[in-house]
Amino acid sequence: MKNIFQVRIVAFLALALFQSLTINAQPNNSMDEKLFEGLHGHASLNVVVAIIGIILLGLFITLFRLERKVSKLEKQINK
């Protein structure tokens, strides 16, 4: 029960972070959409965001695995 709640929080935070990054990372000096069409300009920015997302996701998964171990330890100690 507790874990599901935590998953939701992290998922929300990750999503929020992801969105804020996509918004902030857009170049504001030229909003010309044509510029990016087929020129990788925009795609190249998205890949940065995606890569940061993957790294964060990976680190979160690692944290969850660590946390599971801690929970097990807690159970053992409480016994």
Place this chain on the structure above:
Amino acid sequence: MSLLKQTGSLIKREILLEQRQKYAFYGVLLFVVSTVFVAKFSFRVINEVPVWNALFWIILLFASVTGVARSFAQESRGRLLYLYTLADPRAVLLAKMVYSIILMVFLGFAGLLVFSFLVGYPIQNSPLFFLALFLGCTGLAVAFTMISAIASKAGNNFTLMAILGFPVVIPLLLATLKLSKYAADGLAWNGALTYIGVLVTLNLVIAALAYLLFPYLWRD
């Protein structure tokens, strides 16, 4: 008794053992010949160098897994212990290594003979290819001897041997494949010198590591 003398007599012992249980050696040889035959039936003649190269080295790789894997696995624990009390453990390792090298080089050239007889021989620079074959077989033998020693400590199963062995031999195989491709294309020696250097260094490094680390491995 010096390390070299011990190694010498232990190599003799290996050869004696091999003579006594010939089926093991012929088993590997049969493996090589039958895989070559499978290649023959599916390809008839291979003229493309990359395919020829890949097939030949895959056959040798698996032959070395089956052939060299026995070096430590075939010994019972008691017999190994007895050996260690008689001789320096490093001598045991060196003997097994030298014996594996002889075996693998022999298998390599025998395999080449059968393979080129049945499937074709697209190599243009033969001396360079023989060198590549020698270095590659030596590397496979050295690496798999050590891996066999490690695997024999961990329950001796064949799967573990393959899992542990492949990451260690893949760099060797990559360099060997490159070198034999140079030989097949008949390129001059100076282009291949880097890879000869890499192969020799890799062989020496693996052998040196095995020699240094084995004393930690053998004791129970």
Place this chain on the structure above:
Amino acid sequence: MKRNWWKILCVALLFFTFFAGLLVPLAPGLIKATSSVQSTYSGPFTVKVTGYNTHFKDQNASLSAWLINDNQNNCTNAIRVVDNTHLELDFPPIAPLTNPVFGLTVYNDKDGRLVMNNAISTIDTTRGGIVPVCHPVVKNEEQDHWAIPFQFILYESLRNLFFHVPMWFTMIALLSWALWNNLKYLRGFDLKYDQKANAAVNVGLVFGVLGLITGSLWARVTWGAWWVDDVKLNGTAITMLAYLAYAVLRNAMDDEQKRARVSAIYSIFAYVMMIVLIGILPRLQGTDSLHPGNGGNPGFNKYDLDNSIRPVFYCGVLGWILLGFWIYSLRLRIHKLHEHTLES
């Protein structure tokens, strides 16, 4: 608090990396140039130029542009500025000297000299005809503000340098730490060091997997395939396999001392293979690699890692390494507690 100074350093460095890495603008550059005609000698022609982060309109006064063919500069008749990122250049008829490919340079005082090699090509068979040569005035070679270097094809994705590349540095740092502990274990057979090595390998593998996935994604965008035949890529994949084999080997043995000893020996082997695979083999001439600094390619520091972003890169590397060691220390502490509860 005193013992945790490095964690604070880690947070600070990563904050700096994220902010600088994402907010510093990309240097101006030229993305695209199209010629109105296929033959440059048949008559006057127009070249449409698309720039990125450029200031064509703001710097109208100092704007100049010329085509380069075999080290000859061919200047424009007229420059029409559409907006800050679009230009139309009118050229007189030009016959190429020997090479039918023209490079394009656009210059203004703020953006500096913007060069695009192989901008347009011509089908002209006439060679060395009329060559109007000009000598443009260049004051600033570089743009005048802090920027991430402009790289053709890479563009904004060069920022991955601060995120993808440090994954490998972290992995190598953790695996080196594991190696050090393995050696220490073999000196005194103290299980403490085996625990450390095991935890370091586990966290190192996480960073390695992250490096592979992010690299694969970046490769999809810039090189066009998820997995390209690249020595460095294959080398890292094999390194991962070797360390996964290490994990399998550990599971195959029950006796603690024996497990520690055998896996330490295998891990030393795996480390040496890693050095060969990612350190030596890719640097050889004649290998196929798309990575900078490998297979005879020029290194990043030659043209990408100029002094403007070098500090950000090094801060990123150090920050991620510290994060890796942070996770490692947590893992180790949990493991120690686990042992402790088992004993009591």
